[in-house]
Amino acid sequence: MTPTERDLRYYAALGLAAEASHLALSYFNKRESLGITMKGAQDWLTVADGKVEDFLRSRLSELFPNDSVIGEEGGGRASDAVWILDPIDGTANFAHGDRNWCISIGFLANREPEIGVVAAPALGEVYAARRGAGATLNGDAIKVSGAADIARASVELGWSTRIPAASYLKVIERGYAAGAAVRRGGSGTLGLCHVAHGSSDAYAELHINAWDVAAAIVIAREAGAHVNDFFAGEGIARGNPILCCTPALAERLKEITGIV
Numbered sequence: 001m002t003p004t005e006r007d008l009r010y011y012a013a014l015g016l017a018a019e020a021s022h023l024a025l026s027y028f029n030k031r032e033s034l035g036i037t038m039k040g041a042q043d044w045l046t047v048a049d050g051k052v053e054d055f056l057r058s059r060l061s062e063l064f065p066n067d068s069v070i071g072e073e074g075g076g077r078a079s080d081a082v083w084i085l086d087p088i089d090g091t092a093n094f095a096h097g098d099r100n101w102c103i104s105i106g107f108l109a110n111r112e113p114e115i116g117v118v119a120a121p122a123l124g125e126v127y128a129a130r131r132g133a134g135a136t137l138n139g140d141a142i143k144v145s146g147a148a149d150i151a152r153a154s155v156e157l158g159w160s161t162r163i164p165a166a167s168y169l170k171v172i173e174r175g176y177a178a179g180a181a182v183r184r185g186g187s188g189t190l191g192l193c194h195v196a197h198g199s200s201d202a203y204a205e206l207h208i209n210a211w212d213v214a215a216a217i218v219i220a221r222e223a224g225a226h227v228n229d230f231f232a233g234e235g236i237a238r239g240n241p242i243l244c245c246t247p248a249l250a251e252r253l254k255e256i257t258g259i260v
Contacts, residue, residue, distance in 0.1 A: 106214025
C-alpha cells in the first residue's frame with residue numbers, strides 16, 4: 001500500500017467518524033429510540049450499534065470496494081487490507097446515558113495496524129493516528145504520561161464474562177498491593193486512548209476483541225505507549241489479552257497482569 005493510498009483511508013476514516021458521530025448522538029439523545037436488548041450478561045446491544053455499523057460498512061464498501069470489513073455486530077473476515085469497526089464501544093454506558101462511549105474505526109494492512117480513528121462525540125473528543133505520523137486529540141499532538149512509579153500510577157482494568165471473575169480479582173489484588181490506583185471506565189477503546197493522552201497510565205484486559213482495540217492500538221503506539229503484540233496468533237478472529245501502558249511501567253505491569 002502506497003503512502004497516498006493510506007492517507008486517503010485516513011482522511012476517509014476521519015470523515016466517516018464525524019458522520020457516524022451525528023448518527024450515534026441522534027440515538028443517545030433520545031433514550032426512547034435505543035431499543036435496548038442483551039446479547040448476554042452485561043453484553044448490551046442497542047439499535048444504534050447496528051445502525052452505525054451498517055452506515056460505516058456501506059460507506060467503506062463504496063469508497064474502498066477491495067477492502068474487507070470486520071465489525072462487532074456483522075462479523076467478517078480479515079484480508080491484507082481490512083477495516084475493523086466497533087460502532088459503539090461502551091454500549092452499557094451508552095444505554096445508561098453515560099457519555100463514556102465511542103466509535104472505533106481501525107485499518108490494518110498485512111496484519112499491521114496502520115490507521116486509527118476513535119470518536120467520542122458525547123465527550124467532544126476525536127483521537128486519530130497513522131503509523132509513523134504521531135497521534136492527536138482534536139488535532140493536537142498527544143503523548144503518554146511518562147509515569148514510572150507503579151505506586152503513583154492510575155491503571156484501568158477491563159472486565160468481561162469471557163474470563164472467570166477470580167482471575168480479574170487476582171489482578172486487582174496484585175495491583176492494589178503494588179500501590180496502583182485501579183479503576184474501570186467501561187470502554188476498552190477509550191481506556192487505550194486515555195493512556196495515549198496521558199490521563200491514565202495503563203490499560204489492561206485479560207481478553208478483549210479486535211474491534212475494541214484495532215484503532216486505539218495505533219493511537220497509543222503513536223503516542224509512545226508500550227502495547228503488547230495483540231494481533232499475534234488468532235488475535236483478529238478470536239481476540240487476545242491487551243496491555244497498554246507507559247514504557248517505564250511495562251515490566252511491572254507484566255508481572256501484575258500476566259500479560260506479555
